[in-house]
Amino acid sequence: MPADAFTLEHLKTILREGAGTDESVDLDADIIDTAFEDLGYESLALLETAGRIERELAISLDEEVLARARTPRELIDLVNTHLPAARAL
Amino acid sequence: MTPRTWVTGLGVAAPTGLGIEAYWSATLAGRSAIGRVTHFDPSPYPCRLAGQISGFEAAEHLPGRLLPQTDRMTRIALVGADWAFADAGVVPSELPDYDVGVITASHSGGFEFGQNELRALWSKGGQYVSAYQSFAWFYAVNSGQISIRGGLRGPSSVVVSDQAGGLDAVAQARRQIRKGTGMVISGAVDASICPWGWVAQLTSGRLSTSDDPERAYLPFDDRARGHVPGEGGALMVLENAGHALERGAPRVYGEIAGHASTLDPRPGADRAPTLQNAIELALKDAESAPEDISVVFADAAAVPELDRAEAEAITKVFGPRGVPVTAPKTTTGRLYSGAAPLDLAAAFLSIRDGVIPPTAGSTLSNTYEIDLVTGTARPAELRSALVLARGQGGFNSAMVVRAVDHTRL
Numbered sequence: 001m002p003a004d005a006f007t008l009e010h011l012k013t014i015l016r017e018g019a020g021t022d023e024s025v026d027l028d029a030d031i032i033d034t035a036f037e038d039l040g041y042e043s044l045a046l047l048e049t050a051g052r053i054e055r056e057l058a059i060s061l062d063e064e065v066l067a068r069a070r071t072p073r074e075l076i077d078l079v080n081t082h083l084p085a086a087r088a089l
Numbered sequence: 090m091t092p093r094t095w096v097t098g099l100g101v102a103a104p105t106g107l108g109i110e111a112y113w114s115a116t117l118a119g120r121s122a123i124g125r126v127t128h129f130d131p132s133p134y135p136c137r138l139a140g141q142i143s144g145f146e147a148a149e150h151l152p153g154r155l156l157p158q159t160d161r162m163t164r165i166a167l168v169g170a171d172w173a174f175a176d177a178g179v180v181p182s183e184l185p186d187y188d189v190g191v192i193t194a195s196h197s198g199g200f201e202f203g204q205n206e207l208r209a210l211w212s213k214g215g216q217y218v219s220a221y222q223s224f225a226w227f228y229a230v231n232s233g234q235i236s237i238r239g240g241l242r243g244p245s246s247v248v249v250s251d252q253a254g255g256l257d258a259v260a261q262a263r264r265q266i267r268k269g270t271g272m273v274i275s276g277a278v279d280a281s282i283c284p285w286g287w288v289a290q291l292t293s294g295r296l297s298t299s300d301d302p303e304r305a306y307l308p309f310d311d312r313a314r315g316h317v318p319g320e321g322g323a324l325m326v327l328e329n330a331g332h333a334l335e336r337g338a339p340r341v342y343g344e345i346a347g348h349a350s351t352l353d354p355r356p357g358a359d360r361a362p363t364l365q366n367a368i369e370l371a372l373k374d375a376e377s378a379p380e381d382i383s384v385v386f387a388d389a390a391a392v393p394e395l396d397r398a399e400a401e402a403i404t405k406v407f408g409p410r411g412v413p414v415t416a417p418k419t420t421t422g423r424l425y426s427g428a429a430p431l432d433l434a435a436a437f438l439s440i441r442d443g444v445i446p447p448t449a450g451s452t453l454s455n456t457y458e459i460d461l462v463t464g465t466a467r468p469a470e471l472r473s474a475l476v477l478a479r480g481q482g483g484f485n486s487a488m489v490v491r492a493v494d495h496t497r498l
Contacts, residue, residue: 018219019154019158020154022152044220045154047220048221051216
């Protein structure tokens with residue numbers, strides 16, 4: 001996974017691998033601003049997702065900040081602020 | 090009057106068959122599912138045979154969100170619960186949340202899931218351990234996942250007393266029904282045929298080291314040399330009789346009529362084992378006399394001293410060859426907490442069809458004075474059955490089930 005930007009595609013791959021998908025939800029639809037709750041992901045699924053993001057990107061995410069990310073866009077933005085490219089700016 | 094507890098739905102997942110009729114036809118035919126372990130390579134281990142469920146594809150039955158967070162035993166239990174509710178004509182989500190409880194038994198928890206995560210922990214590091222490890226290997230996880238899936242918020246718990254737990258959980262469910270809960274899903278599934286589960290079971294010293302599936306698990310036989318482990322079990326819908334009548338339950342398999350559990354004295358103590366007490370107390374609880382019992386489903390340890398203790402307890406209560414005794418678990422292996430719920434299912438199906446399934450493979454030792462049903466199934470008019478289960482550490486449990494007179498419904 002390229003470390004210069006974390007994208008929705010990366011997130012979808014991680015969600016599928018780590019937490020699985022709800023049959024009633026199409027992750028390939030326009031979900032960027034859909035609440036994780038409406039996508040069938042509860043807090044534990046997001047904990048698993050965050051853990052996978054952390055180890056794949058070799059970054060560390062603050063749990064309390066993480067808890068405020070309620071949609072894919074918010075989580076992606078949060079992750080991107082932690083990437084080395086962002087930190088270098 | 091104390092409310093009656095009826096069984097109105099069964100969900101069976103056994104090595105010999107998935108679903109009631111597949112299991113039951115194999116059981117009546119004495120068809121065994123014992124064979125060499127295929128879930129992992131058993132060749133480095135002293136025991137290499139098991140009763141394994143084949144053809145269970147969890148993804149065909151369960152939503153994708155559940156797969157990354159469930160051990161094999163939980164997947165089988167969830168599907169078993171679905172089948173039991175369907176058999177009972179119940180859609181859990183349509184019932185009030187607090188009306189239905191979940192009380193299962195567990196022997197070891199989700200060992201395969203735990204093994205995989207512990208391997209990840211020690212080979213790659215803590216960040217590779219699934220967040221779902223937090224509950225996926227718990228004893229209580231089957232109760233929890235069944236509860237979440239069905240939205241069931243009634244009295245819920247897990248009972249852990251090795252193989253005896255399969256009856257103790259159903260007894261606990263009956264207690265909750267007597268206290269006012271309309272319905273409880275109960276029973277158990279264990280499935281830990283993985284290297285970690287295997288070495289844990291080996292420590293009992295009670296596993297058969299035979300490589301011959303026909304001769305590996307022979308309870309009450311002079312050749313008895315331990316048991317073969319298996320995976321699976323049964324879930325069942327228990328219901329207050331009035332609740333079942335009121336909603337027009339499509340079928341009633343019978344009543345959970347009596348139960349007792351006892352604990353043996355410590356090894357070396359100068360006191361007798363207590364299985365006989367458990368049987369007598371269960372009969373008393375059921376307001377039954379020994380002659381009211383039509384058949385006994387034995388624990389069938391296949392360890393000579395344990396077979397002797399069980400045969401003697403049965404003979405003391407029922408007299409020499411006083412009641413038919415059978416152990417259909419010879420076709421599945423011992424399923425730990427799943428064994429007794431499966432025997433309860435077999436007992437209800439025996440009552441339904443008027444036939445006792447055989448103990449597969451065993452030839453009765455002439456040192457035991459019991460009427461062991463061997464060879465082929467035996468037709469019989471059955472009104473009531475006694476199911477026995479023992480757990481390592483001295484657990485004994487006995488449960489009486491009986492027919493419900495349908496003409497009086």
